[in-house]
Amino acid sequence: MTSGVMSGERLWQPSAKLLREARVTAFRALINERHALDLSDFHALHAWSIAEREAFWVALWDFAEVRAEQRGDRVLIDDTMPGARWFPDARLNFAENLLHGDGLRGDGRRGADETPAIIACGEDGAMRSLSFDQLRREVDALTAWLADQGVGVGDRVAGFVANVPEAVVAMLATASLGAVWSSCSPDFGIEGVHDRFGQIRPKVLIAVDGYRYAGRVHDVSDTVGELVERLDSLVGVVIVPFAGDGRPGGRAVGMSCEWGAALVAGRQALAAQGIARLEPPMLPFDHPLYILYSSGTTGQPKCIVHGAGGTLLQHLKEHQLHADVRPGDKVFFFTTCGWMMWNWLVTGLAAGATIVLYDGSPFYPDGNTLFDLAESVGVTQFGTSAKFIDACVKASIAPAQTHRLEHLRSVLSTGSPLVPESFDYVYEHIGADLCLSSMSGGTDIVSCFSLGASVLPVHRGELQCLGLGMDVQVYDDQGQPLPAGEKGELVCAQAFPSMPIGFLDDPGDARYRRAYFERYDVPAEQAVWCHGDFVSRTAHGGLIIHGRSDAVLNPGGVRIGTAEIYRPVESFDEVLEAIVIGQRWQGDVRVVLFVRLREGMSLDDTLRDRIKSRVRERATPRHVPARIVQVSDIPRTRSGKLVELAVARRVHGEAIDNREALANPEALDLFADLPELDV
Numbered sequence: 001m002t003s004g005v006m007s008g009e010r011l012w013q014p015s016a017k018l019l020r021e022a023r024v025t026a027f028r029a030l031i032n033e034r035h036a037l038d039l040s041d042f043h044a045l046h047a048w049s050i051a052e053r054e055a056f057w058v059a060l061w062d063f064a065e066v067r068a069e070q071r072g073d074r075v076l077i078d079d080t081m082p083g084a085r086w087f088p089d090a091r092l093n094f095a096e097n098l099l100h101g102d103g104l105r106g107d108g109r110r111g112a113d114e115t116p117a118i119i120a121c122g123e124d125g126a127m128r129s130l131s132f133d134q135l136r137r138e139v140d141a142l143t144a145w146l147a148d149q150g151v152g153v154g155d156r157v158a159g160f161v162a163n164v165p166e167a168v169v170a171m172l173a174t175a176s177l178g179a180v181w182s183s184c185s186p187d188f189g190i191e192g193v194h195d196r197f198g199q200i201r202p203k204v205l206i207a208v209d210g211y212r213y214a215g216r217v218h219d220v221s222d223t224v225g226e227l228v229e230r231l232d233s234l235v236g237v238v239i240v241p242f243a244g245d246g247r248p249g250g251r252a253v254g255m256s257c258e259w260g261a262a263l264v265a266g267r268q269a270l271a272a273q274g275i276a277r278l279e280p281p282m283l284p285f286d287h288p289l290y291i292l293y294s295s296g297t298t299g300q301p302k303c304i305v306h307g308a309g310g311t312l313l314q315h316l317k318e319h320q321l322h323a324d325v326r327p328g329d330k331v332f333f334f335t336t337c338g339w340m341m342w343n344w345l346v347t348g349l350a351a352g353a354t355i356v357l358y359d360g361s362p363f364y365p366d367g368n369t370l371f372d373l374a375e376s377v378g379v380t381q382f383g384t385s386a387k388f389i390d391a392c393v394k395a396s397i398a399p400a401q402t403h404r405l406e407h408l409r410s411v412l413s414t415g416s417p418l419v420p421e422s423f424d425y426v427y428e429h430i431g432a433d434l435c436l437s438s439m440s441g442g443t444d445i446v447s448c449f450s451l452g453a454s455v456l457p458v459h460r461g462e463l464q465c466l467g468l469g470m471d472v473q474v475y476d477d478q479g480q481p482l483p484a485g486e487k488g489e490l491v492c493a494q495a496f497p498s499m500p501i502g503f504l505d506d507p508g509d510a511r512y513r514r515a516y517f518e519r520y521d522v523p524a525e526q527a528v529w530c531h532g533d534f535v536s537r538t539a540h541g542g543l544i545i546h547g548r549s550d551a552v553l554n555p556g557g558v559r560i561g562t563a564e565i566y567r568p569v570e571s572f573d574e575v576l577e578a579i580v581i582g583q584r585w586q587g588d589v590r591v592v593l594f595v596r597l598r599e600g601m602s603l604d605d606t607l608r609d610r611i612k613s614r615v616r617e618r619a620t621p622r623h624v625p626a627r628i629v630q631v632s633d634i635p636r637t638r639s640g641k642l643v644e645l646a647v648a649r650r651v652h653g654e655a656i657d658n659r660e661a662l663a664n665p666e667a668l669d670l671f672a673d674l675p676e677l678d679v
Contacts, residue, residue: 008462009459011436013457014454015433019455022324022455023326027059042453043541046466046468053469056468056469057469061313064317066313067096068091068092070089071089072090075087079494079495080527081494081527081529082516082517086285086310086495087309088284092308093282094175094308094312097312098346098349099132099139099349114133117131117135118168118357119330119355120356122164122212122360123213123364123369124212135172138263141262141266142170143277144265144266144267145266145269146204146236147269149203149236150235151174151177151179151203151204154288156180156200156202157170157179157181157206158200158206159183159205160186160188160193160205160208161183161184161206161207161337162186162240163336163357163358164240166259167206167342168346176280177278178287179203180289180290180291181291182290182293182303183338185338185638186218187218187336190226193223195660196293197227197231198231199301199303201231202231202234203233203234205227205234205237206237208243209241209247211243212359213360213364214363215361221249224252225249228248228250228251228252229250235255238258239256239258284309285307286307286310286501288306288308290306290446291306291504292340292343295639295643302515303504304500304503305500306498306500307498309497310499311447314445314446314496315347315348315350315446315447316347318448318467319348319350321453322451322452323454324410324435325348326352326353329348329351329380330353330381330407331354331355332355332358333384334358336359338638344447345357362384363395367397368402370382372403374403374405375405378407379407379408380407380408380409381408381409382410382411382412385413385415386415386418386438387415388640389425390577392429393425399430400429400431408431410434410436410452411426411435413439414439415641417438419570421567423460435458436452437458439463440543441467444531445498445499447467447498448467449472449492449533450472450543451467452464457540459538461544463542464540464541466542472543473491473528474486474487474488474490474535474537475491475528475530479519479528483537484538485537487536487561488534489531489532489549490531490533490534490535490543491519491530492531499529503515516529532549532550533547533549534552546561546563547562547564553580555588555590556588564619565593565615565619565623566580568611568618569593569595569611569614569615572607573598575598575611577595578594578595578596579634579635580593580644581594581647581648583626583648583651585626591623591624591625592626592628592629594628594647595630596631596632603629611628612624627677632670633670634647635647635663635667636663636664637661637662638662646662650668650669653673
């Protein structure tokens with residue numbers, strides 16, 4: 001799909017009604033009243049949120065009605081990175097904020113809440129729904145069962161789970177006890193999942209015995225059985241039945257309990273004590289909540305520990321002030337439980353919204369599946385990956401012509417940069433009156449540095465704005481701020497609440513510091529968070545992502561972002577996807593492009609010349625690939641991200657440390673010993 005619309009062109013403008021009713025408008029009014037200010041728009045609010053960080057996060061706490069035993073007077077101490085401590089005197093419980101533990105309904109009133117908390121759908125089309133009351137009862141029961149196994153504050157519970165309601169219940173029960181939740185999707189092989197869970201030594205494992213994808217049921221009971229054999233820290237296993245008669249063997253036989261039986265046992269334990277639920281502990285703001293994992297494509301995955309308070313505040317901000325999530329909204333994000341967007345989605349419960357889950361292939365039986373779901377339940381915020389939107393472009397999916405999406409207010413996209421042509425597609429073929437919010441952040445912060453705002457215009461090819469309270473800047477190689485339009489490193493120059501607590505088993509935070517804070521040669525107290533994205537700020541206050549810094553190409557000493565090549569290349573109908581690397585060649589680096597074409601097509605000199613010509617026209621002559629090679633598959637992580645570094649290592653004959661991190665590791669072998677790269 002091509003378009004004559006230029007990058008930066010305004011594609012959408014919020015209506016006067018939306019501007020009036022948006023949550024961020026009410027928040028701005030609160031700030032103006034509380035501080036006797038006259039902040040006139042979002043950009044003025046953002047500037048204030050950076051200049052007055054402590055006042056901003058306090059106001060957000062109040063506006064979002066964080067449920068806590070106490071907040072305390074102190075907001076920020078030891079304002080360094082790493083080291084900053086937010087709300088050091090606060091006491092709260094993360095799960096209570098998602099379950100409305102003080103008896104409030106999702107709409108803010110008291111009483112029974114039968115509104116749906118979760119709507120879930122699988123490939124077979126079967127729909128399930130849990131109200132807030134039902135969710136609470138299931139969480140209470142599983143909490144009691146976990147406590148009976150000895151799970152308590154600081155223990156770890158691992159989830160080898162599909163994107164189903166049981167996963168949400170298990171996470172909330174874990175958090176209710178002050179334990180730490182960590183999850184992987186069940187498509188991980190035994191080495192991949194053990195690389196993760198083996199490091200965290202969980203006390204309890206929650207596991208499905210199978211999952212459905214692309215019309216097939218995949219039995220993973222053998223993987224679960226072997227995993228239990230390897231995890232000698234386990235005292236209990238809960239099996240969520242899925243694959244029929246598949247039962248984990250070995251040590252799991254004697255220590256496993258079916259999901260339904262665990263809930264019954266938990267209810268019986270509560271009844272025996274004469275109580276309806278266990279009283280959740282009130283814990284420090286920075287108490288560990290989640291362990292998430294780096295992609296692990298160049299080594300064993302790093303275990304990134306996130307705190308409860310920082311995660312909660314950051315998600316409340318992004319949901320309510322950026323994505324405009326309101327009570328009663330239905331928020332969907334296409335994700336697995338192995339991607340941080342699952343954690344992000346689940347916190348939508350804290351806004352009184354219904355979260356919508358889907359488990360399976362988004363293209364089974366065809367590319368309309370997710371739009372069918374959005375239509376049937378009335379999704380208001382539709383989240384997915386840039387890869388999915390690009391696949392819809394290639395498949396000519398046109399939901400605006402085939403579906404009634406009258407409730408839909410915004411489309412959210414992340415995982416990789418959303419190319420300008422995909423902006424055109426959304427407005428032409430999904431809906432003309434939508435806020436299209438491209439988002440960028442990551443597992444590292446379980447949130448975003450740059451994302452959308454419903455009160456701002458959408459400009460083609462641009463992320464709308466920087467996150468409120470996030471001092472995001474663009475630095476050059478010497479660590480100096482760059483003006484709008486100049487490309488450089490994305491940094492956050494001041495501490496923010498959702499920074500990780502640290503990495504697991506990392507004495508002195510050595511690996512943590514090396515990962516984010518040692519890019520520039522400055523004293524430790526002046527360190528900034530360096531995120532690893534190659535970006536530029538726009539004249540509209542937004543951001544353009546040009547690729548990962550570690551994948552930036554450097555032919556002739558000129559830095560080139562990989563996204564600048566992907567955009568023109570993937571505009572060809574013949575090209576399904578592409579990956580670009582820098583190959584060491586004759587004392588320099590040359591640009592090598594690999595393309596996967598539509599079935600039955602082959603790369604000839606005519607197509608090569610057309611690709612080179614379009615790259616030259618839409619970028620620069622330095623972006624033109626020196627070699628273009630056709631491959632039958634391209635490796636990606638399980639969350640759909642390209643792995644340029646792993647491909648470059650394979651091309652150069654270097655070892656790949658952790659192939660299990662990839663969704664399709666066999667694709668790496670396609671890049672070894674290619675004769676086309678010897679000339």
